[in-house]
Amino acid sequence: MRFFKKSLITLILITGVNSIAQDIHFSQFNGSLLNLNPAFTGFFNGDYRVGAIYRTQWRAVPVPYNTVSFSGESRIRPMMEKRDMVGIGVVFNNDRAGDTRYHTTQLYLNGSYIHSMKEDSSLLVSGGLNIGYGSVGFDYNKMTFDNQYDGLNYNQSTPTGEQFQWTNDNFFDLNFGVAGQYILNRKQRFILGTSIHHLTAPKISYQGNDVSKLDRKSSTYVQFVTPMTQKIDLVAELLYNRQGKYNEIVPHASLKYYLNKDANQAIMGGISARAVDAFILRAGYTYKNLQAGVAYDINYSKFTAATNARGAFEVYIIHIFFKKYQTILKKKPCPIFM
Template sequence: MKKQIVNIAAVLIVLIISGSNGFAQDLHFSQYFNSPLTTNPANTGFIPDGNYRLGINFRDQWASIPVPYRTMSAFGDFQLLRDRLTYGWVGLGGAILRDVAGSGNLSSTKAYASIAYHQLLGESSLLSLGFNVGTANKRVDITKLTFGDQWNGKFFDSKVPTAEPITSSSTNYFDLQVGMNYAYFPTENIYMNAGFSVQHVNTPRETFYNGNNVVPRRYIGFLNASIKVSDMVIINPGAYYAQQAGAHEIVGGLNAAYNLSGDGAKQVYGGVYYRAGDAAAFLVGYQLNSIKLMFSYDVTTSTLAASNSRRGAYEISLIYSGLYSNRTFNNAKKSTICPSF
């Protein structure tokens, strides 16, 4: 059995690495698996080792160059009707996302509410469908920007009026995402999950000018697995792909959990991921009961390394997941579908 598990892990890792080519920068977390609701709304209430969870993420990128890029998010979701639906349940949740970048403090603030339905298909698989709706605001401090017509031959003079046709320093829009997941868990030691989502389905209008610029749809796919090699080690390979308006991002790698306490109450994590054409991310983490803290650091591998000395970004995630006190479910498979210690 152990040989079968190791073979499955090897195949997944080869598929992940062989698919890693080409990349274009976009809003992202290297720890995409720790930002489930921003990755796919079908993840709402899809909690393999719990019934509810709360999480925060923080990413500080390119701190070694004059204008860093910071992204923050907070989310929460929980399961409903698990004691009433024999072969499924409903997930409800919400997420807040904010990022700030550039010398003009270009900021984006988004808030979403999401819902998903999860249906067991027999004893070893699960299908999930979900969507979220929200509002987004993008803002820029025009007073901190300079334009080509403000160049006086020696320096940019911000006191000189610009003819740049900016009509507003803030824009708001309604946003919509949809997604689906499929999970397969043939034994207590093997779990695999694949998902696909579409963000900005309604292609909302977003511009500071008197124009008709829209946010193009963003397509996201991922493949994750959790494989219990022994009572001491669980490995978690994964791959992520995103495409938007000709730009794309591919991430692949794995992390492993080591059982420190024998009962799984204390675990330590280590892993490495590669974002094709951009950076390698090294991850460490620690879990104590229901609280998991992870830290990752991106080492730049692209040509930008000459400017930032390979200091790409650091990222922190903190997630708390728990179980309802009275878990009287109609189907025992619904209590947990992921390998655990």
């Protein structure tokens, strides 16, 4: 029984910590920028930006995994610094997984400073920091144990013979990132961002001294946009994550077709690949200051037998708002990530 209990605790920790270590994982990383890198806070052409993204994963298993994230941000111009901006944002994440309803809830406050290296704003650099509070836990009443089986039937009212000191734990988190954007000839755009997550190496425990530490994670994001014709842009992206002994590389390529370039009305379609895990089909739509996208993961990992290749469905929406007077820079860059 003691071995069973330790194994159960280990399984819960591995499942939960893995989901946290991925920092609320999304296939459309451009739809959840503040989770990706705090330096992207305020890194857009406008005054306010709000967004939401929802992911449901492994619908073929009895209890799928569901994740949702909301974000809101604004940017202000510091006094005496006409070419610089300060970004302020907030992020809320919630993730629920499996029979035990293992959940992760996070609330982050983001801040960034964006500096224009050139007067026409064709070269921007940014540094950002976010401070967060997280809570993880599971529903003990959803769990079953061998003591509750009498050899023929399961009896929920039978004592489990198990005890957890607690079923929830909280932690403080700190993340840092830098980013830059360079616009070439007013047509091509290059964005690079890198961030370090879990600077405080938070510790999570449900049982005495059985502690699991969240390793620091480095994340690098690259985006390159270039026109192929007057109506078609090529969008290439790459995300690289490293945490402990684990690595993740997600390349992506899509085409953006403009229906009305003056109104930024366009449709997008592309494909990504997550090594040894899934192919990701992505589609998107933009109109003026609105951006939306959907994605579907086709799973091909060893877990395919359980998922029936049904990985995940994901949808996001982002909207940028302007004040009555525009506070944009002298040369209007392409709307970032639009």
